[in-house]
Every structure is written in C-alpha cells, then in structure tokens.
Amino acid sequence: MNARRFRLRTVALTAAVVVAAAAGVVAAVGFDGTDRSSTAAADTAPPATATVTRRTLTDAQTVDGELGYGTTRTATARLTGTITAVPDTGATVRRGGRLYAVDNDPVLLLYGSLPAYRVLEPGVEGADVEQFERNLRALGHDGFTVDDEYTGGTADAVRQWQEELGLPETGRVEPGRVVYAAGAVRVESHQAAPGDAAQPGQAVLTYTGTSRLVTVELDVDDQRLAKKGGAVDVGLPGGEPVAGKIESVQTVIDAGTGGAAGQSTEAETKIEVTVSLADPAKLAGYDQASVEVTFTAAERPDVLTVPVAALLALAEGGYGVEVVDAGRSRIVPVTTGLFAAGQVEISGPDVAEGMTVGMPA
Structure with missing residues (x-):
C-alpha cells in the first residue's frame, strides 16, 4: 500500500469511546498523506454494509406522564x-x-x-x-x-x-x-x-x-429533552395526540424509602417537567389519567445519515466512513452532526446519498 493510502491502526481516542458507547462498535483508522480518500485492497471489504440515506433526523423520546393539575x-x-x-x-x-x-x-x-x-x-x-x-x-x-x-x-x-x-x-x-x-x-x-x-x-x-397539566419525571441524563417553552405531543388514552408546551422544568429530589435490609432505596435526583395542553377541550371526560409525552430535543431535516456503527474514529481526529464500491473500499472523512435513534448525521464532499458504507459484523 503506497504512502497516499489509509492504513489501519489501533489508537485510544476519547471521541472513539464516546461513539462506542452510543454505537457499540467503532473502528479506529490512521490517515497518511494528504489524500482525503484511498482505495483499500479488495480482501479488506467489510463484513456488512449500509446505505447513506437522506432523511429528517429527530432526537425524540416518549415517556410516561400523568394528567392532573400539576404539582401538589x-x-x-x-x-x-x-x-x-x-x-x-x-x-x-x-x-x-x-x-x-x-x-x-x-x-x-x-x-x-x-x-x-x-x-x-x-x-x-x-x-x-x-x-x-x-x-x-x-x-x-x-x-x-x-x-x-x-x-x-x-x-x-x-x-x-x-x-x-x-x-x-x-x-x-x-x-x-x-x-x-x-x-x-x-x-x-x-x-x-x-x-x-x-x-x-x-x-x-x-x-x-386549577389548570389541567401533565407532569413528567425525567432522568437527569435526559434533561436535554426539556426546554421551557418547547413543543411536545401528548398521547391521551385511546385518543389522538394533543399538542402541548413545556411550562416549567425543575430539579426535584425523590426521597428514598426505608424498609427491611436490602429493600430501601436511596434518594434520587429527577427533572420534573410540567406541560400545558393547547386544546383543553380534548380533555373532556378525563380527570386524571396516564398519558405518553413525546419530547423532541432536536430535528435536522433533509440530511445524510448512516448508522452510528458505521463511523470510524480517525487517529488524526474526527470521523470517517468506509465507502464500498464495486468490491473495493475507501475511507473518507466526514463531519458528524446530530446523533439520534441509532443514526448519525454526516456531511462532507466525498459522501452522497445512496453510497454503500461498511459496517461491523
């Protein structure tokens, strides 16, 4: 392999650890020379592949909530x-x-x-x-x-x-x-x-x-989902989703419970979110009920995406993907954007919709 080609090597990168946590597998590759891509030998073809797709990528999560009258x-x-x-x-x-x-x-x-x-x-x-x-x-x-x-x-x-x-x-x-x-x-x-x-x-x-509100408790790790004034969808039992708005976000401490040895729980920090509903008329017939609330933390329309597992952590920093074409492969660097639902937004001059990229086994 000449000096203008990529060569695989093992590195320890903080970024690789982060992506590995999200995707389960991330390879690390080195980048020699000034070329932005290089053809690898055919016998290094990946064991599996995926397609670069164009879509709206949404970082959303649905959690259980309670319809009532807010904080007691x-x-x-x-x-x-x-x-x-x-x-x-x-x-x-x-x-x-x-x-x-x-x-x-x-x-x-x-x-x-x-x-x-x-x-x-x-x-x-x-x-x-x-x-x-x-x-x-x-x-x-x-x-x-x-x-x-x-x-x-x-x-x-x-x-x-x-x-x-x-x-x-x-x-x-x-x-x-x-x-x-x-x-x-x-x-x-x-x-x-x-x-x-x-x-x-x-x-x-x-x-x-006195207002009908939905109360939701989020884990601290999910705090990104809840921004005051943000829009949410509230799913009522057996009904169509109702638009809602985040009215308040506050940190609360869930007190631990005592009990017999091995049965007590420790205090836990939670994020309490209060949501108002845009059309209170749709609440007719409900007093208190369990509902589902869908939070959308971020949305990126019309972007190129690949499975997170397709990312390769480059030894020189940043990420790349292995593009497979006619039985041969080349590694091209990409810029990452939003991570959501097992997919990641990518961009760069050497990637396009419909390309085939390598995946781990």
Whole structure:
C-alpha cells in the first residue's frame, strides 16, 4: 500500500469511546498523506454494509406522564387553635378567599411567590410588603402606594379589610393569616378535619393549580429533552395526540424509602417537567389519567445519515466512513452532526446519498 493510502491502526481516542458507547462498535483508522480518500485492497471489504440515506433526523423520546393539575403543595398551619372549616375536595379558592379556618377566623389565599414569613406592620419594608400591597389593591382597597414600604395608609386599608372579614382590626398582618400561591388553587385532599387541634407546622390540606397539566419525571441524563417553552405531543388514552408546551422544568429530589435490609432505596435526583395542553377541550371526560409525552430535543431535516456503527474514529481526529464500491473500499472523512435513534448525521464532499458504507459484523 503506497504512502497516499489509509492504513489501519489501533489508537485510544476519547471521541472513539464516546461513539462506542452510543454505537457499540467503532473502528479506529490512521490517515497518511494528504489524500482525503484511498482505495483499500479488495480482501479488506467489510463484513456488512449500509446505505447513506437522506432523511429528517429527530432526537425524540416518549415517556410516561400523568394528567392532573400539576404539582401538589401542602398548606400548613401557622396559628394555634382548632380547625373549624376546610373547603371540599375539588373546590376552587381564589385570591382573598378562605383556604381554611382556625377558631372560625379565615386563613386567606393571596397570590405571590414569596411565603409569608413575618408580621407586616408600619415601618416594615421589603419585597413581601409590595407583594401583599398588590393583593390588597387587587381586592379593592386603596389609600396607599403599592411599593415596598408598609405605611400608615397601608395599615388603614388593612383595618378596612379586616373589618370586612370579621377579624380584629389591628392594621397588622400575621404570617399565619395568609397563604401565598401562584394563582387560584384547587383543593386536592384534607390532612386535617374540623375539630382537629391546629398547631404550627401541622398539615391542613393539599392543593394544586386549577389548570389541567401533565407532569413528567425525567432522568437527569435526559434533561436535554426539556426546554421551557418547547413543543411536545401528548398521547391521551385511546385518543389522538394533543399538542402541548413545556411550562416549567425543575430539579426535584425523590426521597428514598426505608424498609427491611436490602429493600430501601436511596434518594434520587429527577427533572420534573410540567406541560400545558393547547386544546383543553380534548380533555373532556378525563380527570386524571396516564398519558405518553413525546419530547423532541432536536430535528435536522433533509440530511445524510448512516448508522452510528458505521463511523470510524480517525487517529488524526474526527470521523470517517468506509465507502464500498464495486468490491473495493475507501475511507473518507466526514463531519458528524446530530446523533439520534441509532443514526448519525454526516456531511462532507466525498459522501452522497445512496453510497454503500461498511459496517461491523
């Protein structure tokens, strides 16, 4: 074989290891001289072949999900006394509504992302003040400026609000008097019943949002699939796929379970994805159900592809394929693109649709 031809040799390449993990087999070849291809002896013909095809290559994955109302959260008591009222399961509570009652006084739902964590009274400043004042204004009260300062005007408006609710008119807001949520909530279950003693930290009820959502848990390795705002397809039981959009992506810890020796499980990190549906009307007749969600991480239309196993890791770096023609073969370098479904996108001046390439046995 002259100096302008390829010669096979064994090398240790990090890239080869990566592709080997995806394809199972990757050969390593050396490249001598300046030619981009070279004819090998006929007796080195590969044991199997594949065809270079042109297609749309899609990196997609279908996983199980649950149709419901999104993430479940727990309302815990911050006041002492007796639970005297809880709403029915399935009930919707909106801004300013009673989430539950302690000693017959309401604990109220407001909208916001910050939890109530301190007493609000004249002189207090901060983002939690502005959040509360936005709610107070939305409930029809005025006489104050919505900002981060709790002023005497705020206190006067609070006294009017407390009078309407039948609460002591203190002008102060105790942290246990309000619960913040992103929006209206749907009561999912009761953790306490009227007559139960209330004490700080006690779970009273669980709630979700009011919109129909699909929740999916992904392995951390599949995080590439879930990008906020991305499009997905949701397969309902016995129905046509429904278009959906990724609303949120967050990392969660699945707590391990205890048990007898050898039966406990360790905590595991997961990616929790929440998906909204474009046509809620198609959910008629479904309350909660198992669904299938198809995520598409990437799509490359009209590209040349070969099986991943056809790639050869070149000793000089990069990849090539062994092109077989009329019983002889030559190795040509290629540029790789998307890897998906056992195929890889390739490009280069020496590859074309319909070519035959070598494969491992």
